[in-house]
Amino acid sequence: MPDTAVSGPATTGAPSATQDVKELTYGGAVNAALRRCLEEIPETLLYGEDIAKPGGVFGVTRGLRRDFGDRVFDTPISESAILGSAVGAAMLGRRPIVEIMWVDFSLVAFDQVVNQLVNVRYVSRGELVAPVTIRTQQGSAPGACAQHSQSLEALFLHVPGLRVCMPWTAQDAYDLLVAAVHSDDPVLVIENRTLYPAGTGPVRLGGPVQQPGGLRVRREGTDATVVTWGAMTARVLEAAATLAGEGISVEVLETPWLNPFPTDEVAASARRTGALAVVHEANTTGGFGAEVVARVAGEGVALRVPPLRVGLPDTRVPAAPSLAAGLVPGPDAIAATIREWLG
Amino acid sequence: MPDTAVSGPATTGAPSATQDVKELTYGGAVNAALRRCLEEIPETLLYGEDIAKPGGVFGVTRGLRRDFGDRVFDTPISESAILGSAVGAAMLGRRPIVEIMWVDFSLVAFDQVVNQLVNVRYVSRGELVAPVTIRTQQGSAPGACAQHSQSLEALFLHVPGLRVCMPWTAQDAYDLLVAAVHSDDPVLVIENRTLYPAGTGPVRLGGPVQQPGGLRVRREGTDATVVTWGAMTARVLEAAATLAGEGISVEVLETPWLNPFPTDEVAASARRTGALAVVHEANTTGGFGAEVVARVAGEGVALRVPPLRVGLPDTRVPAAPSLAAGLVPGPDAIAATIREWLG
Amino acid sequence: MTATDAAPGSATAGTSLTDLRMVWRMRAFEEKVRELRLAGDAVGSIHLGIGQEGVATGASGLAGPQDAVFATYRGHSWAISCGVPVEALFGEILGRDTGINGGRGGSAHLTAPAYRFFGENSIVGAGAPIACGAALAGRHDGSDRVALTVFGDGAMNQGAVHEAMNFASAFSLPVVFLCENNSWSELTPIDEMVRDPELFRRAAAYGMPGERIDGNDPQEVRERLGDAFEVAREGGGPTLVEAMTQRLVGHYIGDADQYRRPGERERDAEREPVALLTRRLRESGVSDDEIAAAESDARAEMEAAAAAALAAPLADPATAKEHLYA
Amino acid sequence: MTATDAAPGSATAGTSLTDLRMVWRMRAFEEKVRELRLAGDAVGSIHLGIGQEGVATGASGLAGPQDAVFATYRGHSWAISCGVPVEALFGEILGRDTGINGGRGGSAHLTAPAYRFFGENSIVGAGAPIACGAALAGRHDGSDRVALTVFGDGAMNQGAVHEAMNFASAFSLPVVFLCENNSWSELTPIDEMVRDPELFRRAAAYGMPGERIDGNDPQEVRERLGDAFEVAREGGGPTLVEAMTQRLVGHYIGDADQYRRPGERERDAEREPVALLTRRLRESGVSDDEIAAAESDARAEMEAAAAAALAAPLADPATAKEHLYA
Numbered sequence A, B: 001m002p003d004t005a006v007s008g009p010a011t012t013g014a015p016s017a018t019q020d021v022k023e024l025t026y027g028g029a030v031n032a033a034l035r036r037c038l039e040e041i042p043e044t045l046l047y048g049e050d051i052a053k054p055g056g057v058f059g060v061t062r063g064l065r066r067d068f069g070d071r072v073f074d075t076p077i078s079e080s081a082i083l084g085s086a087v088g089a090a091m092l093g094r095r096p097i098v099e100i101m102w103v104d105f106s107l108v109a110f111d112q113v114v115n116q117l118v119n120v121r122y123v124s125r126g127e128l129v130a131p132v133t134i135r136t137q138q139g140s141a142p143g144a145c146a147q148h149s150q151s152l153e154a155l156f157l158h159v160p161g162l163r164v165c166m167p168w169t170a171q172d173a174y175d176l177l178v179a180a181v182h183s184d185d186p187v188l189v190i191e192n193r194t195l196y197p198a199g200t201g202p203v204r205l206g207g208p209v210q211q212p213g214g215l216r217v218r219r220e221g222t223d224a225t226v227v228t229w230g231a232m233t234a235r236v237l238e239a240a241a242t243l244a245g246e247g248i249s250v251e252v253l254e255t256p257w258l259n260p261f262p263t264d265e266v267a268a269s270a271r272r273t274g275a276l277a278v279v280h281e282a283n284t285t286g287g288f289g290a291e292v293v294a295r296v297a298g299e300g301v302a303l304r305v306p307p308l309r310v311g312l313p314d315t316r317v318p319a320a321p322s323l324a325a326g327l328v329p330g331p332d333a334i335a336a337t338i339r340e341w342l343g
Numbered sequence C, D: 001m002t003a004t005d006a007a008p009g010s011a012t013a014g015t016s017l018t019d020l021r022m023v024w025r026m027r028a029f030e031e032k033v034r035e036l037r038l039a040g041d042a043v044g045s046i047h048l049g050i051g052q053e054g055v056a057t058g059a060s061g062l063a064g065p066q067d068a069v070f071a072t073y074r075g076h077s078w079a080i081s082c083g084v085p086v087e088a089l090f091g092e093i094l095g096r097d098t099g100i101n102g103g104r105g106g107s108a109h110l111t112a113p114a115y116r117f118f119g120e121n122s123i124v125g126a127g128a129p130i131a132c133g134a135a136l137a138g139r140h141d142g143s144d145r146v147a148l149t150v151f152g153d154g155a156m157n158q159g160a161v162h163e164a165m166n167f168a169s170a171f172s173l174p175v176v177f178l179c180e181n182n183s184w185s186e187l188t189p190i191d192e193m194v195r196d197p198e199l200f201r202r203a204a205a206y207g208m209p210g211e212r213i214d215g216n217d218p219q220e221v222r223e224r225l226g227d228a229f230e231v232a233r234e235g236g237g238p239t240l241v242e243a244m245t246q247r248l249v250g251h252y253i254g255d256a257d258q259y260r261r262p263g264e265r266e267r268d269a270e271r272e273p274v275a276l277l278t279r280r281l282r283e284s285g286v287s288d289d290e291i292a293a294a295e296s297d298a299r300a301e302m303e304a305a306a307a308a309a310l311a312a313p314l315a316d317p318a319t320a321k322e323h324l325y326a
């Protein structure tokens, strides 16, 4: 996983007292970020379903209850109470970090995000703020049913006032979460459960707090710009490697921050390569890929081929792996689509 | 309000027993459509908050309880129960028409749409169907607060399996609702409360049942294609009239059906005029305008100017009319933006 | 304690006069708002609580500076009860730059944290979970905070309120759940939307105390709601208080209000707080002049405040995009 | 009626043996599913109800052809209870074309309306409002339908369940709310997430009857749940039945299940339905052979069904986009 960021993340705040490099999985990096935030920000609270005593259904929050006591607690299965109380606690000076176990479950309490959380600062002209971090995870995985397989970032990206990121590497799982908790804005961090046990590698802990934003040039290329995010990045990189073997040079831009989105950098790359594709796991219609294409088009970037969007076809997600495999774009399908597109 | 539809709506089913032309407001047309459906489809139920005995907070459902008895009823303030019970009643052979008083309130029960309603047919391979019609209304109006002012069609348009329309004329308020109730798919009909008392004019009642889809060419033009929907159509037409006086000829396409969306017709018009703008009241980022631009761009339509999106800036909606006026695009702002865009 | 217990000049008569003065301030404020709305100076949907002032009057003073109050769109009186300056409230409702939120909130989304008023909410029931968070914060900031969340009878059927009641009960959070039961949810009567209209009984589902009180009597509200505050402050957890009241006007300004049941208006006119307190004060021998002054002082205050608010500039459109992000 | 009332060969012994056979069918089914999952033939999150079969066994036969049953992701036994063919269930869990939903539902979203099984639901609490709709439909189609909605103890804290209970109560809809209280919500104990762990008491909040029963005893379930069906069918409205039970396994296959309290496993092993019914049958003098056959017949049935399901082709990717719209 090369990280040759052209647009380095802006940093604010001092690095944490202890800087360190550790071998961590993605899930371990999330845990380390939470630990750091709980340590360095006394106002933080951490809560959600099964996250405290059991340490989370994916084990990601293990040990934090033990070490931080009742600042870390389990909740009833009440997403409106979880998100709503986070709004209220934040209004009164806390910095809550709450977990929604699956992004699909946020929909039972979407009001607390769209009608409540994001209005706090605006309506009070900054007299009140709501620095809530919502952690969740999403994506399809073999065998998961339609109610546990959606990629819903686009819903949240249509909500002014909410920052949104989707870390892919373990380092970003750490850095973006630390940035989210330190941000004075509400931030949604969408992780991916298939990544939790993966990606063991050196993660730099305790570095300076980054500011939301920036992008990662995961691969440089000249024939086309491919923008992607989240777990899809790995599949795009695999496709790009395949295509490179055929002489097709694809630039892969990972945009772990979707709000704010690095429009200028993406447009500049597309201008250079003359071709733009966006690949995401969410279904295509109304996905954030449309926004990326529309922004680049709106900037008048001249493209030699029409922009391409690759996403889940507009359908529900079936549980059977053989069915889902025909829908969720994998590396081969991505490579094939790009190959055909670039003619 | 000229209606020179190039892509006439497909029709199915027989016209209702009594055909008739009546002078009706938009709200009156909705009422007439509900009455017709209750009359001709014995499986229909009509329910929601304040819709039965009181006849609706906007008076739109007046008289229906009286005439159809307990098939029309008021509910507790329980949107999850309203939408969820509609899903269940539809599974068991009813054809429920439910009202969510303001689109903003759907967010307390969004799960019942995104995780429940739209999965019924897919997961059961058509063994079960969920022909639910959800009526709601949206949009900003002077003095309304941030929680009562959103235009949220884009959230629903990212949900595969849900048909969505936004009637603007009284005739469409009638026709589209009749089409929705007759459709075997779940359909969301988004009305606009500022239109309820407006638009008195002849409405043809009892005509053949249309199929979802189609578009309305509201004005023909040669210099640019402007796509719009809902109450925004009136503002775009006003802007187009202003621009016509300056020698700028704008083709105005109203797309009352957003799912299914008439991509081919829109692309054809854009190809002809060489310029594409989309105007909606929803905030720009992640709005359905992005999808329209991305579709047309994806078809490789050559445009002489970059595509333009006009929407609410990405912000919350303030209550004070003086503040909101600076944000919600009105006819003058639309005209100015198009004028500048076309240079 | 009933009115007849109180001798002229007694503490109770004094309290009742203070209460009547507060009730009148709330009522005069809202009657002025109605006038402004009908004149077109204010626009949009405005929900008056005329008739319900007994509850917010009785509650005034219960919340300390560390506490937090959460109301609904029908919250003008609650803002006044928290001490928010009425000129800034008029300004807000009139869309003025000088409004308490510079026009961003309007009548239905007022927020004034400096006065412990954490705002109205225009989504039915949504304030209840938010209040739980304020209480939760108090557990960690050492403030002894109690959070008061006010909602209507209809809101009792909203999922978020249920989740909040359980959340607060399970964790013994210092939340006071105050249901203002005016027997109507917009245009629909609560007794047709629940099987058991004694809503306070729902408290038992959460193992939490619940009681029904006369919301028209500020003294009763003060005592019983005060007890709930005390229980919460001392770690005893939440209470559900159902205050019986009535709205004498439509759901919003413009509501034709034609759905009332036979005898309802007459009964309401008799028990609403101005009538109740006036009667009680008369019986305690308080002079007609003092009683009349409660009204006339309030009207004078509101006239002046509204005039000042009207004179202020409209909110400046150039600022409309500010304060979305940090 | 207790086990000792029953003489050998009595009707009760006969019923209990039938029950044990059904319990064993459910258990053998799920043990086979676990085996398939651990072998990698089935994939994804699978939630077993091993230990909880007493409830679905007692309920089997209560629902008539016009009725509708709604379960959760932990719903295999409920599908079996409704009579869905086990081969089609295995096929579904194995992602086969022959699965009851052709692989679209999987273990956690099974749907079989032809067997009055209106499906599992993987969103906690979401099935309760949907069941209200099924009941509502019955009011208009003249079918006398009762809708049964099954959910866990944790689901009692979800807003949608509250809204459903009020909706059904207010309108006296024929809904039976069945809470399978296994004392855990995933990895969290219910008694730490509510103040009063006697969940059936919440029924009173809605003016609806509620009771707690032994979910391990199919006979008790049959009688008490049967009463609730009858009340509903006769227009008496909904009932909340809290069936006490236990899951002997992890929340999902793979859950290390290390959160159990001291003594819990021992207590559960004693009261779970296989143990309970076996004990009762032995006491009534039923032969060891008959008891053993209940298990061996069930295992043989499930082996054969699973083998047949495994032999069927995987769901065809070419069909994956079908059936989204009419």
Ligand SMILES: Cc1ncc(C[n+]2csc(CCOP(=O)(O)OP(=O)(O)O)c2C)c(N)n1
Residues within 6 Å of the ligand: B049, B077, B079, B101, B105, B108, C072, C074, C122, C123, C124, C125, C151, C152, C153, C154, C155, C156, C180, C182, C184, C185, C186
């Ligand atoms: C979630 C939601 N659903 C519906 C509405 C529309 N609505 C506004 S006020 C109201 C009635 C509320 O009744 P009640 O809770 O008794 O309060 P009251 O207005 O009587 O003070 C309704 C249904 C809303 N604002 N939010």
Ligand SMILES: Cc1ncc(C[n+]2csc(CCOP(=O)(O)OP(=O)(O)O)c2C)c(N)n1
Residues within 6 Å of the ligand: A049, A077, A079, A101, A105, A108, D072, D074, D122, D123, D124, D125, D151, D152, D153, D154, D155, D156, D180, D182, D184, D185, D186
């Ligand atoms: C709305 C929602 N929140 C959270 C989850 C995750 N989840 C799945 S099962 C479960 C526990 C449910 O416990 P309970 O209701 O007691 O049922 P049980 O699993 O014990 O049968 C949770 C939290 C979900 N599926 N849906």
Ligand SMILES: [Mg+2]
Residues within 6 Å of the ligand: C152, C153, C154, C180, C181, C182, C183, C184, C185, C186
């Ligand atoms: Mg009310």
Ligand SMILES: [Mg+2]
Residues within 6 Å of the ligand: D152, D153, D154, D180, D181, D182, D183, D184, D185, D186
């Ligand atoms: Mg449980």
